[in-house]
Amino acid sequence: MTTYKAPLTDIRFALYDVLGADALFAKLGYTEASRELVDAVLDEAARFTETVLAPLNSVGDEIGCSLDKATGEVTTPPGFKQAYQQFQEGGWTGLTAAPEFGGQGLPHTIGVPLNEMINAANLAWGNFPLLSHGAVEALKQHGEDWQREAFLKPIVDGRWTGTMCLTEPHCGTDLGLLKTRAEPNADGSYSITGTKIFITAGEHDLTDNIVHLVLAKLPDAPPGAKGISLFVTPKFKVARDGSVGERNAVRCGSIEHKMGIKGSVTCVMNFDGAEGYLVGQPHKGLQGMFTMMNTARLGVGLQGVGLSERAYQNAVRYSLDRLQTRSLSGPKFPEKPADPIIVHPDVRRMLLTVKSLVEGSRLLALHAGTLIDVAHHAEDPAEREAADVLVSFLTPISKGCQTEWGIENTYNALQCFGGHGYIHEHGMEQLARDARITTLYEGTTGIQSLDLMGRKTAASKAAGLRIFLGQIEAFAKANEGDAALAEFIVPLRQKASEWEALTRGILQRAAGDAEEIGAASTDYLFYSGYVALAYWWARSVAAANASSHPESFKLSKLETARFYFARVLPRTLAHAAAIESGAAPLMAMDAERFSA
Amino acid sequence: MTTYKAPLTDIRFALYDVLGADALFAKLGYTEASRELVDAVLDEAARFTETVLAPLNSVGDEIGCSLDKATGEVTTPPGFKQAYQQFQEGGWTGLTAAPEFGGQGLPHTIGVPLNEMINAANLAWGNFPLLSHGAVEALKQHGEDWQREAFLKPIVDGRWTGTMCLTEPHCGTDLGLLKTRAEPNADGSYSITGTKIFITAGEHDLTDNIVHLVLAKLPDAPPGAKGISLFVTPKFKVARDGSVGERNAVRCGSIEHKMGIKGSVTCVMNFDGAEGYLVGQPHKGLQGMFTMMNTARLGVGLQGVGLSERAYQNAVRYSLDRLQTRSLSGPKFPEKPADPIIVHPDVRRMLLTVKSLVEGSRLLALHAGTLIDVAHHAEDPAEREAADVLVSFLTPISKGCQTEWGIENTYNALQCFGGHGYIHEHGMEQLARDARITTLYEGTTGIQSLDLMGRKTAASKAAGLRIFLGQIEAFAKANEGDAALAEFIVPLRQKASEWEALTRGILQRAAGDAEEIGAASTDYLFYSGYVALAYWWARSVAAANASSHPESFKLSKLETARFYFARVLPRTLAHAAAIESGAAPLMAMDAERFSA
Known part of the structure; x- marks a missing residue:
């Protein structure tokens, strides 16, 4: 059975230290969203998801929902209804909704960690309230x-x-x-x-x-x-x-x-x-649908983050507990019959891959949340517009990459368990099965990629990308004197400039062949996601260094960032090469030759 | 429900046109293993697996095995016992076993396509006879x-x-x-x-x-x-x-x-x-265990190939049938309400990734099969020894990569189905769940990687790699005058030389730090697998060109090879960069900071 503890320290680090959300909320006029209140909301969300939702996760998987064919009524798994009642009575459904409709009017950003926790605790349960958000947005914007x-x-x-x-x-x-x-x-x-x-x-x-x-x-x-x-x-x-x-x-x-x-x-x-x-x-009707869809897509992106976080926590715990073979560089725990598997480099590779992707994804998702608040509440119309363009650009990246990484992360975390990971009672295999839907619904990864490459890049002259590259460069410039950050800022700048050149190349080729858009799309999605995470990891190190977090936390961020730049970011090399090979290797084959 | 048709054309192409198995069998003294006989065996294996095993695949998944706790007896799914009886009566269990123990004494190589077909048709069923092979080898080599x-x-x-x-x-x-x-x-x-x-x-x-x-x-x-x-x-x-x-x-x-x-x-x-x-x-006892293990590992590697083949066939069929949106370059089937999804570049990317990996894996596995025959039956002791060293080197690559690719391939094939892939009745999700065990049992991918990097490379001064690089260079040299092959031979040679340099670098670093072995291992496994497949794709094009196969078959090989070199082989860039970053980014973090 897997367990779950809400990662409040990292959520607060991301919100306050990296994104400066408290200052942002104040600037946007969210007078009620004091740090004290937000912290209380997060604490209570942690309590609710850890104690009410998380224990129902395996129940939902094992018992499932049933349909009475005679009446057409569906019975949800035991405990789901009671949990929903608590959720509703706790006011969670209206946390970020407008007060005029009975909502609490908190920033949209606060919904992001809430939904991450819900998904980590019980993804299947979280699907019941999930789509209400889209319905609210569609009716608010388009309804009579x-x-x-x-x-x-x-x-x-x-x-x-x-x-x-x-x-x-x-x-x-x-x-x-x-x-x-x-x-x-x-x-x-x-x-x-x-x-x-x-x-x-x-x-x-x-x-x-x-x-x-x-x-x-x-x-x-x-x-x-x-x-x-x-x-x-x-x-x-x-x-x-x-x-x-x-x-x-x-x-x-x-x-x-x-x-x-x-x-x-x-x-x-x-x-x-x-x-x-x-x-x-x-x-x-498609306008209303897109309104619902974008909300839902960011929500599904958080499913990838939630599952990854839960998978990570359990994989770390297992890797610290499980004794198996000695470290190749000599026993690390000579008093034990063998070393815990966390000493082995390949187990570390898996764990650090998950850690770097999940903590990076958390920032990607929270950043999108802040942009929605800015787009709705900033005073300056140009700032609102820029935030809207940027979040539109980042939405397919967030949905596409976070769900694909969710699959990779649950894969790696399960793999740390060896054969035990395949056994139902350990709970890791449920996380992997649950994760598998996230790259399919609310638009497959291929659809996210086409949205990113077509509508959000080609059709808008890469407006979103240009804004994001501007933010990256602003960060790089502001910190270029910081020797401690140079190891991150130098490659980040290089990747940002490569991203821009890669985009230009695709758009040029696409002018001559429309298939270049689709041919580049999924590799471009991943490329974009990895560079975005490089940015968030560089910012995380800067923010940790500037924070009052304990040394071990700062070191953990620094070491994870170094791992990310050394071991994950190089995936961009493969994606860039694939993109630059163009559409021909994909399009040459006649349909009947796929089975020749 | 998924269907399965044994890919006899490609199996024969791999066996005869690429590997020259008929000449090899004759040379090794397998006088009975004429092409006529082997073809008849393959035809009958196809019939048995397609008509007897494949229809039981979903039955096994849905009903499973049950244990009577009172007696300790296990009941297998309906039909499994009858299928096993047919399998036994057909003489399949002893196909490649020595005649002195009642076997038919056919080359080990012939067991490879048989097992691929069994795994594609019904992986779970195939596990019942699978481990008998290891027991046979252990008793034959070590028993009284x-x-x-x-x-x-x-x-x-x-x-x-x-x-x-x-x-x-x-x-x-x-x-x-x-x-x-x-x-x-x-x-x-x-x-x-x-x-x-x-x-x-x-x-x-x-x-x-x-x-x-x-x-x-x-x-x-x-x-x-x-x-x-x-x-x-x-x-x-x-x-x-x-x-x-x-x-x-x-x-x-x-x-x-x-x-x-x-x-x-x-x-x-x-x-x-x-x-x-x-x-x-x-x-x-470990000697006997390794004997069993190596046999079982190659067998599990074939599970990846079998599942991939079945997943591919069904994904191609679905992609030809499913009509959804028009091609970005204009309608391809204007008489239909929409184009079949196989026109879309990203669907092609997924299908061609599977195709290139599964057909390449088939050769990797068959090659290992031929090496076992050479190691046991070649006249020249040096030839036997070289084959043994090479198959030892290739076994972890074959097991590790083919199973990891099996997971990727079932992922991509399911993804082609969109949301329908997640629904049980379509059968794609069973393939994905079944595939998930293959990177865990008989040694996880991490263990295969350590075996490759430690015992099979560092401990043996890369003897296996040197033999394999020699084969690659011999092929490249023999075909360097062939203009039609230059697009493959040039990058293949470059990758082979990079592989050698990469290996040298790891071994040098490992002399100073034992953790470098484990830190490089999994990326090295993948790197090796991708270069090995590049070799097999280059050889496939050469063999297809020289064959009497129809033009559509030759083109299919050529186009798949081009796709592989353009879109899959560049993954080596990421793996090489990860390897070269060394052990430090993996080893720096203290165990407690994984949860900091």
Whole structure:
């Protein structure tokens, strides 16, 4: 069985020492978000996730959710409902939501460590409240007044949860192909008919009502993605005055048997003339979807961080406990029958790889959180705009890399256990199975990469990259006199300039061949992620040195940063070489020759 | 559900066109192993694995094995026993075994494609006969005459299976710590007492008897690994005349609940004064263990190849069928509602990565098979010796890389399915779960790497590497006039020379710091594997060009080789940089700072 302890020291280091979040919150007018309050919130989040959610993690995996085919009702694993009640009563669902809808109005940034902890403690459980955030954002930005009034308060206060109903059996990425229809009713509502699949938390017993945000096509819809509209379709109908009515014609037809996240329910949802209400303009549903999607993507990125943190903690503990063979340089613990495996360089290589990726990812994710706050609350419109452009650029990197690293990290942590890692009761294999979904849902890594390379780079003349490179250079310049940082700043600057040149090269080639975008995309995503982490590791060393943390903490940061630069950052060499080989080696083969 | 079709075309290409196995068999005196006979064996192996084993793959995963705690008996999944009967009656268990023990005496090389097919069709089932090979080798090389007579024939003809009982709860890699005791009896036998864990096929209902090869310590054993002896301890006692007696005091105490290979049983075996017979000299049991181990390691390496092949076939099929979004360079199938995803560069990147790794791995594995035949049957002792040194060097590369690539390949193939890959019924997630064991058992990747870097390189002055580099250079020299091959031969030569320099650097640093061996090891394993595959890809293009295969086949090889050199081989840059950074970044951190 794995255990979990919230990494509060590192979370606070990242928030305060590296990102200066307390000063930022004050500057953005979050007068309530004092360091004292934030610390209290983090302490309580740690307590809740460690003591309530974490013990239910294996229960969810072993028992899973079940569907009563006769009623279409889903039963969640034992304890999930009680945990949700505590979560709701504790006010966690509205932590960062706007006070006008009953939220506590704390900075979005504070939601990041909360969600990291939830995911580390119990990823499957965390999927029930997860998509409510996207529903809130979509309704807030695109909904009519009555919809915001009727739906937002119950979602924000956690009495209801939200879903995203996008995928259909024949279309996931390519939503232009969707077949779900919306027929206008006389009363201004719509009748939604169709089948949606892969609907996370589409049906459950945690709340009284479930609010589905559904993509469908109106009768006069133009073909393709430009003919998609967004509808809010609750499990129980909701009138314009907010009163809850009868059961709607939406029903869970079956639930999926999955590799992992078994405590989370993945539903086939059948809409059989269900009453829905148009959100935003007809045929403009993709805007609402992107709003939900971006929120959800950063949320899934945190799943990678949470799983990695839990995997790391357990791998370190095991590596300190497990005695096996002597160090090659002579016994380190001669009084024991063998040395603990943490003395062996290859075990250290695995552990330090995880440590450097998880602590770096934490900053990548928290930084994105701060940018959302800046984008919403900075006084200067140019600052808001720049933050919005930068977070748009970083979102696919954060989602794509943090989830891929989550898979690598759970792999390496399991590997430290040897054969014991493969045995269910040790719990490491659940982390690996749970992690496997994260590079698939809310857009595969390939889709994140295309978003990064296409929309966020090629289509915007690399605006986000230029802002980020500016921040890197500003940091480098501000610290170039610091001899203790030179070992990081010199290679960081070199990588930043290589990143810029690599991007220019891709865009030049893409002008002549559109396939160059896709051909470069995933290697470019990883390349970007590794350079971003190099930046965060350099900043971490600088921040640790300037902090009042104990010497052992500073040394741990310094040594991890050195490991990262020596052992992980060189992966950029492989990615750069792959990118520069261009599209030809990928595109030459005719489809039938893949099986020749 | 995944399907499987044995890749006979590519297996024959590898065997005959690349490796010239027909000429080699003739030269080694395998007069029966004509091409006609080998082809017939491969055809029949394909039929058996495709039609008998493959359909049982998901059955094994879903139903698994069960233990009757009252009797200690294990029931295998439905169909497994019948399949084993067919396997046994078909003579497959003795295909490559010596005729003196009832085997068919075919070249060891022919066992390689057979095992690839078994693993692709049903990895979990394949684990039941797998370890018999190791038991055969150990008894053949180290057993007394009566033991060979009594045990080998029933194992070779498949009436009995064998196991390797090495691991105990507190020791896997470090067998010097083991606690199982062997007390001499008056009749020359021994009483074995202790608990062994992770015993694959330790108990099952497929055969009448099970032959355990058990490591234990004699009362006068020196401490550590030099005090380990090997015993043959059957489930039913066997007298010196070969007659089978009563039930022995060895019993399955429990079976593990695992992430995958659920159709395969993993037992805790309790030896409670079980009658055993010493194999080889007292305290020299590790020799017998290494004999078993090397055989088993190459066998597990083939599990990576088999799973990769099956994953690839299904991913290609899905990528040709699944319609989703248009090609960025314009519609490729305008008559369809969208293009099949195989048009997208990133899907191609994943598929070609799998294709290049699986076809390259097939050659790596087959080459090792031919070396074993040469080592046993070549006339020239120097040739035998060189083959033995080379296969010793290549064994950890083959096991380590092929299993790691198996995990990567099942990852990429699943990823092609998007969210559908995570759903049990599609079968891709089983392949990923099954693959996860292969880098753990029979020595983790870290252990393979240490074996490669320590025993097979540092301790032997890189004798194996030097032979392999000689083969690469001989190929390069023989083909340097071939303009069509220059694009491969030039970088191959460069990588070979870099490999040599890298090795020299590690050994020099290791002279001053023993930790350099472990610090370099896993990156060195991968580096070696990628260069080895570059050699096999260059040879594949040369062999395809010289063959009478259709143009589409030749092009497929050429294009895959180009992809490999452009997109996969550059990973060596990252591994080389990591190696050259040395041990310091790994070793600096004190154990307690991993959690600082």
